[in-house]
Amino acid sequence: MYKIVAKRELAPTVKLFEISAPLVANKAKAGQFIILRIDEKGERVPFTIADWSREKGTVTIVILEVGKTTRQLGAMKEGDHVLNFVGPLGKPAEIENYGTTVCVGGGVGIACIYPEVRALKAAGNRVVSIIGARSKNLLIFEEEIRKFSDEFYIATDDGSKGHRGFVSDILQTLINTNKHIDRVITVGPPIMMKVIANLTRPYGIRTVASLNPIMVDGTGMCGSCRVIVGGETKFACVDGPEFDAHLVDFDHLIARNRRYVEEEALSLRNYEEATSKCRKL
């Protein structure tokens, strides 16, 4: 059992959990993830390690509520426990002094990019961060990321904060104004990462994306997480989750992530019915 030692609501559907898992905290590096299972009947779900403290033995994750498991998790409180918590999984991000590195985070991907922003800054990069969400109340980790960035931009779909539009618009502007960019790192919804990859490809800017396929074990045993990179099949849980964005078949990733939409909808409906009944009682 792994105790939730702290919980913070960052936005109505975005929550931060600090979970006691000393062995995981001990080895955690930027770019890696964990897999947790809430209870006996639960699914194994992956989340990026957003932060960690080796001293306190805790690992921080930030979750966006999208379906049954993330809602159930979102309803948990400080002092509660999750049954399983395993990691750190995946390869750590490549962190070096590349020169100018642009970090592009979208939605809950903002939390995932935070440890990379910090590590890249520490490695001596000039860090340009671009974060984006549908609306201002979904923006997270703004102050944390700003703190480690040399330049910092915000985009919201509805224009409630920063640029009205997409993170890719800002990146395009940076490129158009002849800003020298050595590397781009992007974490967010697959469609956003695809747009970023398409944007940087003609300029030959090395671009890395952190992929989020559906997983089960996270140790290379099942092949649920297979993605196509440069025409080859890779297992994102052990070969990634970060890959050369210019080589990733994003359309394949998007199609495979829709494998269980109907089952997921049923699960969520059942969960909502059960919880609303409880509230009425």
Added chain:
Amino acid sequence: MPEQDPKQRVKNFDEVPLGYSLDTAIAEAKRCLECKPQKGRKICVDGCPVGIDIPAFVKQIKEGNIEGAIHIIKKKNNLPAICGRVCPYEDQCEKMCVMGVKFEPVAIGRLERFAADYERERGLNVPEKPVSKDGRVAVVGSGPAGLTAAADLARMGYKVTIFEALHEAGGVLMYGIPEFRLPKKIVRAEVDYVRSLGVDIKTDIVIGKTITIDDLLEEFDAVFIGTGAGLPNWMNIPGENLSGVYSANEFLTRINLMRAYNFPEYDTPIRVGKKVATIGGGNVAMDCARTALRMGAEESYILYRRTEKEMPARIEEIEHAKEEGVIFKLLVAPTRYIGDEKGWVRQVECVRMELGEPDASGRRRPIPVKGSEFTMDVDTVIVAIGQSPNPLVPKATPGLQTTEEGTIIVNEEGLTLKEGVFAGGDITSGAATVILAMGAGKKAAAAIDRYIFTKKCG
């Protein structure tokens, strides 16, 4: 042995063979001729990779002393209810049985299962704690190899900790072999028995990620690696990454370990269509094809590139599959999968095969017949063409060397090329059997005992 009716059993996940009653068990045991040992060796025991004293335990059953029987079995085998269900006895102990020359061999496997079930159903017999020895051993992986090495070492008196990556112990027994062949409560009971010997099992720890082998060597006197052959093989043909194409591991893990057959009560989903094709001809393929029927498939096909004679699956498994309605398409191999606009598999294109000269495995080589391609409509495909050794630990461990096939190199005692590190089971042999993994675990436990003794006293 009585079995569930095929028409009924394809609708449930309950165990297929129902087990012996006390009377049938005694009657079966009475068929044993109690052959005289030849040059001090008992021939049936020679066929047992863990060396159970078979004539002695069968004799106890004959006399109605089931506790005596299980006591004898457990001297060598800590997982008898598991082995009594999944061991390929027809190729091992029962193959050696003299009764088998003229009649049916004595059903040693079923008797083992009976004795183990009899004891478990009446409450587990916890053995007395052995004297403690000075030494600590880490075991990586909780499959049959790891469980056996751990149990033997604990009995010798060592302090043993098993580290398991998944959330439940048991390895393939838990995530691979289906409930209807090996009920999970039986695996749990035998894992609990290993715990009762004093073995500490820590789940949720991926060695090579959470803790490295080198970390373990700082805390433990020796390490045993039993991480299995968990890497699914693919044919690398077009369309293999379409939705609806599963590896056997993913398909079985979702269903067995994650209980997707109880979705939505359990959260993990699986999608099994109406026409399911399983590629392969081994036990794993049979398990998948039979599981697909239980998940509601209307047609469940086995596509195999040779003939039934060459199938590596146990005859009993092939028979069970046929009784349940699995359709065998032999001498065919898939060449590509064809998907719809949403990326779901809809068809498989196959080519017919014919058998040529024997290949390295001694089986006749399948050769594609030019121009014989045909397509079949399918909505689910399960690729069950074998597993390779799991590379995670070797990759993360300097000094540990592997062969080209990815198996960890060990000497005949199970010692790797890295000081203090031993290995056994599927990770050293490639995908094999439960009992061979157990045999390797036993051998390594004995070698670890000698190693620690020399290190401390020598």
